[in-house]
Amino acid sequence: MTGISGRVRRLRGLLAGAAAGAGGIAVLDAVGYLDMVIRGRGASTTPEVAVERLSETLHVPIPGDGNA
Numbered sequence: 001m002t003g004i005s006g007r008v009r010r011l012r013g014l015l016a017g018a019a020a021g022a023g024g025i026a027v028l029d030a031v032g033y034l035d036m037v038i039r040g041r042g043a044s045t046t047p048e049v050a051v052e053r054l055s056e057t058l059h060v061p062i063p064g065d066g067n068a
Contacts, residue, residue: 004012036043055062 035041051062
């Protein structure tokens with residue numbers, strides 16, 4: 001019997017989905033950075049603040065010094 005087996009078809013679908021997701025993320029990032037440039041805004045400090053609070057709560061030091 002000729003044709004693509006079910007396993008290959010599922011793998012192909014998985015790879016197509018991963019590629020679509022990666023492409024979507026790239027476009028979303030590009031639009032976000034373009035918006036920052038157009039509006040003259042800096043990056044969000046929310047991730048930095050969240051990590052610092054979590055570090056303080058768990059009593060785990062953040063390695064590095066400043067931006068290092």
